[in-house]
Amino acid sequence: MAATVQALLHLDRLDLARKEHKRMCQKDEYHTLSQLALAWINLYYGGEKLQDAYFIYQELKDKFGPTPLLLNGQATALICQNRWEEAEPLINETIGKDPNYTEAIINQMLLANIQGKSTEMINRYINQLSDRQSLDQTFYDDYEHKQKEFDKIAQQYQIV
16 A cells, blocks of 8 residues: 555646545545545645645544644645645644654745745755755755756846
């Protein structure tokens, strides 16, 4: 089952993710991994499904305690619903439990930007991601690539 859940992490193929989730449910619809996979799929769908994802994370938190994965999942569902004030304490709790949790740092940076916090604060979060010796550098590498592309395009429109 864990390998199936890992495949669901790549939700750019929602059709395959749903197919794998259906297979998981045939074995045990209420298994923790089946529920977690459904929460990820619901986050991907958005809209009304975001509330369903939030409640799945809440049920898992009630059962297993507030882990960084579950806290950040709930925060993500709230952010997608524009419920930023409710998401912020969850992100802070996530980072309190694991200061290097990449997804929580990204959510923290996103909220800082949405809430109009200082550029220095946002840059501090970016630097925190860049300083990490993590296997998951996908976000930061993508950010760096986009930053270079933006600088390149911006130079074309400089007033001389």
